[in-house]
Amino acid sequence: MPAADTGTAPVTRAPAAPLIPAKDMAVIWVLLVAAFVAILNETTMGMSIPHLISDLQITPIAAQWVTSAFMLTMAVVIPITGFLLRRFTTRQMFLGAISLFSTGTLLAALATGFPMLIGARIVQASGTAVMMPLLMTTIMSLVPASSRGRIMGRTSVVISLAPTIGPTMSGFLLDHFGWRAIFVVVLPIALVAMFIGWRWLTDVGEATRAPIDALSIVLSAFGFGGLVYGLSQIGGLGQGGSAVPMAVALAVGIIGLGLFLWRQLVLQRADDALLDLRVFASRNFSLSMTQMFLLSLAFFGSITILPLYLQNALELSALDAGLVILPGALAMGLLGPLIGRIYDEHGTRILLVPGSFLASAVLWLYTTLTVETSIWLVLTAQTLLSVGLALSLTPLFTASLASLRPKFYAYGSAVVGTVQQVAGAAGIAVMMAVFSAVVNAAGGTEVPAAVAAGTRVSVLIGAIIATITIVGAFLIRKPEDDLDHPDAH
Numbered sequence: 368m369p370a371a372d373t374g375t376a377p378v379t380r381a382p383a384a385p386l387i388p389a390k391d392m393a394v395i396w397v398l399l400v401a402a403f404v405a406i407l408n409e410t411t412m413g414m415s416i417p418h419l420i421s422d423l424q425i426t427p428i429a430a431q432w433v434t435s436a437f438m439l440t441m442a443v444v445i446p447i448t449g450f451l452l453r454r455f456t457t458r459q460m461f462l463g464a465i466s467l468f469s470t471g472t473l474l475a476a477l478a479t480g481f482p483m484l485i486g487a488r489i490v491q492a493s494g495t496a497v498m499m500p501l502l503m504t505t506i507m508s509l510v511p512a513s514s515r516g517r518i519m520g521r522t523s524v525v526i527s528l529a530p531t532i533g534p535t536m537s538g539f540l541l542d543h544f545g546w547r548a549i550f551v552v553v554l555p556i557a558l559v560a561m562f563i564g565w566r567w568l569t570d571v572g573e574a575t576r577a578p579i580d581a582l583s584i585v586l587s588a589f590g591f592g593g594l595v596y597g598l599s600q601i602g603g604l605g606q607g608g609s610a611v612p613m614a615v616a617l618a619v620g621i622i623g624l625g626l627f628l629w630r631q632l633v634l635q636r637a638d639d640a641l642l643d644l645r646v647f648a649s650r651n652f653s654l655s656m657t658q659m660f661l662l663s664l665a666f667f668g669s670i671t672i673l674p675l676y677l678q679n680a681l682e683l684s685a686l687d688a689g690l691v692i693l694p695g696a697l698a699m700g701l702l703g704p705l706i707g708r709i710y711d712e713h714g715t716r717i718l719l720v721p722g723s724f725l726a727s728a729v730l731w732l733y734t735t736l737t738v739e740t741s742i743w744l745v746l747t748a749q750t751l752l753s754v755g756l757a758l759s760l761t762p763l764f765t766a767s768l769a770s771l772r773p774k775f776y777a778y779g780s781a782v783v784g785t786v787q788q789v790a791g792a793a794g795i796a797v798m799m800a801v802f803s804a805v806v807n808a809a810g811g812t813e814v815p816a817a818v819a820a821g822t823r824v825s826v827l828i829g830a831i832i833a834t835i836t837i838v839g840a841f842l843i844r845k846p847e848d849d850l851d852h853p854d855a856h
Contacts, residue, residue, distance in 0.1 A: 387518075390569060391509040394457070395518065397568050398502040401465055401560045403525045405495040408472065408553045409437065410533030415546040422546065423481045435599050436485050440492035442595040442788050443588045446627075448500040449781035450579065450641045453774075456570040460501050465561045468494030472557055476550035500780035507768045507776040508571050513711055519765045520707020523757065528700040538686070580634060583641035586627035593620025594789060598796040642785075643778040646771055651844055655767035656782060658719075658839040660790045662726070662759055665829035665836075668794030669730060672802055672825050673749065680738050680818040681745075691746045695753030702757045707765075710845065715762040719840035722758025725751055727837060730830035734823050738815045759836075763843070770846045794829070801825040 412433055419425065419433060452460060471491030478484040502522065510518045540548040597616030627642075634640040647653045677688035710718060729752040736745070764783065771779045802825040809817035 387510060387514060393567055394569060394571065395502075395506060395509065397560070397564050398461065398498070398505055399522065399525050401461065401468075401557075401564065402498045402502050402522075403529050404553060404556050404560055405468060405498045406525065406529035407533050407536075407556075408468075408491065408549075409495065410529060411537035411540075411549045411553070412437075415537060415541060415549060418541055418546045419481075419484075423484070425481050432485055433488060435596075437488045437492040437495075438599070438788070438792060439592055439595055440489050441496045442591040442785075442792070444493055444496035445500065445784040445788055446587045446591055446642050446781055447584060448497055448784070449643065449778035451497070452501060452504050452777035452780070454576075454579065457501070457505060458564070458568050458570055460497060461564050461568055462561065464494040464497035464501065465557060465564060466494070467491070468498075469554060469557045469561060470494075472550050472554045476547050476554060478547070496784070500777070500784050503764065503768060503780040503783065504776045505571050507780075508773060512769060515765045515769060516707040516710030516761060517704060518707065519761050520703040520705065520710075522764070523703035523706070523761050524700045528696070538689075578639065580630070580639065580641055583627060583630050583634065586623050586630055587641065589619055589623030590627045591620070591624065591785065591789065593617065593623055595792045596620070598789075598792045601796040601800045640778075642781055643775060646775050646779050646782055649770040651770035651846055652767050652779065654839060654843050655763050655770070656786050658759075658836055658843060659763050659767070659783065660786050661832050661836050661839070662756070662763075663787050663790035664794040665730065665832040666726070666756060666794070667791035668798030669733065669752075669826050669829040671795050672798055672822055673733075673745075675802070675812075676736060676818060676822040677745070679812050680736070680815045680822065681740070681742060682815060683742070691742060692749055694746060695750040698750055699753040699757040702754065703761060706757055706761045710762045710765060714845035715766050715843050716841065718758045718762045719843060720837075722755045723833070723836040723840040725755030726759065727755075727830065727833040729755065730826060730833045733826040734830055736819055736822050736826075738819050740819075759840075762845075766843055766845055798825040798828055801828065 415433070455463070468491055471487045471489070471494065474487035474490060475484055478487055506515065506518050506522065536552070537549050540546075540552060544551075593616045597613050597620055600613035600616065628644065631640040631642055631644050635643045635645055647656075673692070674688050677683045677691055683691070706718060729748045732748050767783060768776060768779045802821040804821075805824045806812055806814075806817045806821035809820050812818055
């Protein structure tokens, strides 16, 4: 009697570092360029908020919707990309995503008011949400197991360098040309990527003809959208905001998510699920996602707090604060290919164990920050934190998806993106809420000692969470190198 298909990858040994056909690498590079443009665009927007407040005559709370609307859209779209990547061809998904992104960018550049700008950001996010799952799924489908770490390492360069370039580029454009210039610069790059993809991108695998379940889409929107929106409201509680919208959104999110998961369990019996949950039948995938969730929870919150500490406690300019963070971001990107090769040759533990120890140690160090802490100490610590995260992310991306059968790669990529989005939103919301409460109680952001105190208390949450990841670092394995692993059967 044949065994049930659980989504777990069969474990086989691949020959060492086989050559990847040039046409397959061309597909990957096209998708890498598109992902770079999408991430570059997202990281330019944070610095534009003060300019939007002034130019569009809006409140700071309203201006935050430039990023909140984007995050909400991502949270709604990413969970359904698993189905979309199986239902449509690579070319269709790429051209659809880059067209949406380019259209949103054009609308943003031409925005005549705040409502139009928000609408443009939603259109942008609809395309952006597809980029990374499409890239991850394509890499897993085209690259032999023994070379995946190396290619994923190149992907981490894109993920890391775009946020490094984004704030600097946007700062220059904002100072000299205004916020619309950000979209004007990004648009031609996106159009070039679209042309290259239209001209040379080939399909990977075959599309299925499974019907799309409209109810699942609605439940996904209420579930993931409600959770992310509710989490985004936590920060407003310490500023006199009402808890009712947050509580209602979280309740809707939890109920919607529960119904969504139940619906997927029913649909996956006929291979019609929008997000097939059989990916979690793989112990290695489940452990990797738990590790990814905890890392995202600790990292995104902490990295949001640090610039506030640098500017308001150490009283650095925005430019100097960016320069403190820059070496770590560069190190994280440039180490990607080397870390990928190490993963291919030696597996996960040689990377995950020191990475989790390093990230945890730096976050514990951050719980001792004061107004007298040396800038050079913070710069060194932030660089080491970035190295620790680099040692963790590439093996987690690769080992998690490598634990699945090829038919589940698209669903696995969607889960990875969803986990990062929800965990990042939760980490930022909780740590910002704690930071704001402590700072306000101690005198406000105008008091450097109060900001330092808020930093210490909020980052303590990240340090505790990061410490838990040390356990997971010992449990996650490189599937194709472990012939006796239970996931093989």
